Amino acid sequence: MPDRRSRDVILAQILDTCREAASKTKIVYACNLNFRNAGLYLASLTKNNLIEKAEGRRTLYKTTETGLETLENFRHLHDLVSELII
Numbered sequence: 703m704p705d706r707r708s709r710d711v712i713l714a715q716i717l718d719t720c721r722e723a724a725s726k727t728k729i730v731y732a733c734n735l736n737f738r739n740a741g742l743y744l745a746s747l748t749k750n751n752l753i754e755k756a757e758g759r760r761t762l763y764k765t766t767e768t769g770l771e772t773l774e775n776f777r778h779l780h781d782l783v784s785e786l787i788i
Contacts, residue, residue, distance in 0.1 A: 710776065713752075716743055717773040720753050723762040 715733040730740045747753040752769035756762045
């Protein structure tokens with residue numbers, strides 16, 4: 703049975719996917735989520751100013767500067783922790 707992803711890994715995948723504006727459908731498929739869970743994650747990321755929602759013909763999500771900094775910090779920390787695990 704495969705290991706479950708942690709919330710922080712899922713959030714990082716969403717932030718990475720939204721570097722270039724992405725629709726909810728693209729996020730669902732790229733991050734292997736269902737639409738309900740994707741909506742919950744997107745609401746949380748938007749509330750915390752890590753992504754911004756652009757309304758138009760289609761709703762698109764884009765990672766903010768704060769989100770990009772958070773993603774880089776996550777990657778750095780993940781690399782450090784990975785080196786510690788034997």
